[in-house]
Amino acid sequence: MLLLVGDHVTNTIQLSVRKLVEHVYLAGSIDNRFRSQSSLLDGTRIHQTIQKTYKDGDQKEVYLRSEIPFEEFTFLIDGRCDGLLFQDHVVTIDEIKSFSRPLEELNLEGVLVHWAQAKMYAYMYMLDHELQEITVQLTYVHVDTLEKKQLKTICHFSELEAFVFHVIEKYAPYARLMHVHRLKRNASIKDLPFPFETYRAGQRKLAGAVYKSILDEKNLFVKAPTGIGKTISTLFPAVKAIGEGHLTRIFYLTAKTITRSTAEEAFARMTSHGLCMKTVTITAKDKVCFKEETKCQKDYCEFADGYYDRINGAILDILSKEDRLTREVIGDYARKHSICPFEFSLDLSYAADGVICDYNYIFDPRVSLKRLVEEQKKTTVLLVDEAHNLVDRGRDMFSASLNKEMFLQLKKDYKGIDKEIYESANKINTIFISMKKDMDRENEMVLEVLNETFVSHLIDFVKKAEEMLIKNALPNLLEAYFKVNQFIKIADFVDEHYVIYAEKNKNDLLVKLFCMDPSKLLAQMGKGYRTKVFFSATLSPLPYYQEILGGNEGDYVLSIPSPFSKEQVDIFIKPLSTRYRDREQTKEKIIRVLLALVKQRPGNYLFFFPSYDYLLTVYEGFKAEDQETQTIIQASGMSEAEREHFLETFKPKSEKGVLGFAVLGGIFSEGIDLIGDRLNGVVIVGVGLPKIGFEKNLIKDHFNKKNKSGYDYAYIYPGMNKVLQAGGRLIRSENDHGTIVLIDDRFLHNHYQSLLPEEWNEFTIL
CATH class of the missing domain: 3.40.50.300 (P-loop containing nucleotide triphosphate hydrolases)
Structure with a gap:
């Protein structure tokens, strides 16, 4: 990101080591075949395992930061290297990577982006400590066997300096494009008028409240009547706050496609009055996919195959020519560069000034935009349109259920095919049968706690399913695997805001973790953002919505009367x-x-x-x-x-x-x-x-x-x-x-x- 000081964009570019090297060296295809969910935890587990083998005096998770001048910019680069080892007066930078395939399949020379990351850390350490020579080491560890393979090279300062400047040179076109854009953007915002001849009654009050909430870093709950023009009244002050350096990004969150169009129209109207901003609309994957079946695998989809080889060129192309990155515009450029339109929209969202998308990209723990780091959140405002819809949506996001029929079907499918899947599904099905008997003639039953045996069988099922899915499996096993994983994840959230219940439906039985009050988790998922503005014509009664949407006593509250007679x-x-x-x-x-x-x-x-x-x-x-x-x-x-x-x-x-x-x-x-x-x-x-x-x-x-x-x-x-x-x-x-x-x-x-x-x-x- 380019730093903002007051209302000026400085020539300092702050970014992480990982973001820098991935921009330059990340290559290959999108391939969303099955990957073990537990592998998401493997990285942390393996890092800790290797770091425990370090000797006295060695250091782990070492924070490094350097300022590197390049042409008209100063690059402020930081990150944490996995290990800093000291032995026989030799300093070694250790970069640890987990590997799920057999280590024999690992390229003898390692992965280029991994070397780039390690070498960046090495250069930064040498710069701080005035070293002329350092050892760079990649430690690859197999996720299951913990078998280890290490690759080492000795690097000299002049060699690493040339490498680092080469990396920065590759990143510079993107940095320069965004720098020029942000200068132009801020100049356009400074002179931007309200894009209508006059304010409607109540509009100026709403815009002022949004602006003050951003300045004061407060959340705002607004009940404003239908027809007042809430979209422009919330976006306009947020845009002004970007121009003055208080914000770097706006998220306009909606529940429905039709309200997304209203936000696009508001940005278009401001553009017609001189605004220069990059806005992107994220549309659901199944709506924008170019293929008949949404299957993100390189051997099925040409838009997934080689995606990372072409994405940087596509981003530079679209950002240099377009400001309003709507579904149609993104689709045109995605076809031009033969890349996935959905992943393209996600990548663009990290570069855009304004993002229009569904609630779930922020609040749903399963699909939120994970690459938004805390520093970026601190300069981001969330504008939550038709916020009354977030109550039920929140309940859905934080609830999960499983049904007996799914496991009974797995039993039938895997009988005589795979003993472990069959037995695992059978154990879970048996517990469902037992619960069903306990209900007697009742159709519903509240459960005080989740049966521990039930949970342990679910965890065991996940492990068995992973083993089968890595090889090959019937589609219904993958569906069951994801549902069980989601259920286990949601089980970690269960507290006094939840109820666990079982419900009979003919021969089937459903067990649900039902989030009755989403307030705590909505607040948790929205934590870190500078300001959240919840607005709707029907946010009534306001105290109820402030409570149920995760508000607190320090929030600002505004109720605007109808401007119509x-x-x-x-x-x-x-x-x-x-x-x-x-x-x-x-x-x-x-x-x-x-x-x-x-x-x-x-x-x-x-x-x-x-x-x-x-x-x-x-x-x-x-x-x-x-x-x-x-x-x-x-x-x-x-x-x-x-x-x-x-x-x-x-x-x-x-x-x-x-x-x-x-x-x-x-x-x-x-x-x-x-x-x-x-x-x-x-x-x-x-x-x-x-x-x-x-x-x-x-x-x-x-x-x-x-x-x-x-x-x-x-x-x-x-x-x-x-x-x-x-x-x-x-x-x-x-x-x-x-x-x-x-x-x-x-x-x-x-x-x-x-x-x-x-x-x-x-x-x-x-």
Whole structure:
């Protein structure tokens, strides 16, 4: 990274030894065949094993740091060498590497990038201690047998100095490109105006709060109404903070593709007003993969084969020509250079000023961007859009489950083929059977702790599966292996925020580690970042979201009233029961309300229902009465093209109007913009409460025990959030007008009304 001092970019380039040598010497292919998960721990284990053999006076994990001038730059390079050995007045730099294949397969000369790393450390040590000669040693250790193979060479200072300057010379084009860019970027930010003629009411306040939070290194929780322009109001002050040297990177985190587009549009608008910034959008691997099957193996995919041989050229090419690195732009350059578009986007994210991506790249312990070091986090802001979605997403990220059927199938598959896999799967299946018997006639059962024998059998299964997978195996073994590994990892997180339960489903049995309260782990995964801004139109009630999203007492909190007038929307409440037991009885009355509304106030409407079955029931009754009005239904599992077609159906000033039937809490109830006459009204059937279920009741009981309102936490707050999101689709600008109809008698109860926006308080009862 290039250092920032005040609002100036200095010519000092700070980077680690490893990053420098990998940029220059890393070569070969992406090959995501099976690799032992335990191998991730092998490096640490093997380092410690070798370091224990060092003699008195030898040193381990020695921190080295050097300033090396090169042309117009000063390179500040640091890192920790594995070993510094002293014997018979000879100094040796020891670099330890684990090796999973037989050591005979190791190149007699070692791996170039490993030598480069060791030689960099050697030069840095010689520079500090004015040595003219040093021994450089690579110690390769087999992960299973601990068999050791050492390669040594004696290096002279002049030789290493020439080598180091050669490495830096190779890195310099990238450094120079980024240096020039950052000078240009900061100059463009200095004069960047707010990219609209005026601030909407509340926008300046929100932008100011974001900026102050960044300056003060505080987290911020914001409830700001739909249509205010939250995306630009959070991005603009963050961009300004980059120009002033407070930040080096912005992460704009979203839950859905459609909100990612909004962030891209905001950056594009600022670009049209003079901003020069590199922004990258990370899209899921299966969506951008060029191949029919997402299989990252060099002998299957030409874009994986030789990826590291071509990536530096591709990065220099795209960064020298493009600023907005969208999915399409990345795809074009990936094809041009024959590289994997997904891995390309990840590599670009470490060079970009702004990254637009899903929550999981930061908060999910399985897929987060691991190469973001602590120093980089300290100058990074996280802007968490539609933050209410992070509650359930967090629960999913930190939960894990296993089911009996998977192990029963493995037993069948490996009977007579591999005795160890068969027996391992059989032991686990037997414990599932025992648990199932203990449940008697109950469908669910809470487990006080995980059965120790069960856990030991799972660990044993992982070892046996690894041995088989290294050779070859049926696909279902790989799937089981990853699920068990994930389960074991999540088991380490289990504490008072979790419940362990078993659930019967016909002949199958599921055991789940369920994270009821994700607050602790969300805070842990977000630790180290300078500022986190959580914002949504429906972050209500704010104290609940501040607690459940891992906030603390020192956080800043902001609630912004709607900038739109009450005259822009007519609110109606129809007090009918939409409870499951009453739906058949009130269905005809709801149909009458919809028919009357369309007749009296023609236009484009979205009708939201709490379930797809309920939607279909009312839709069929409605169509039996009105076959002329154009209707469109949200289908389950819609593709991106189908979603776009659904939205494009809503044309402005439509003569007869379009009625869209959609699911409350689904893809069309948040994050979409149907401005002006594209949408004239919204009808919301029900208060959105989740279906009563075992997990929801566990959440309810958990928070009740903490003297919180468990029913609110499990049911009412999530339900009303869906209502507010759906209603927020209507008024998106100062010129929008329309109608909202709330159908449910509970909307007249004080507790539910207290959760409605202030501008909905003036309503008419139908």
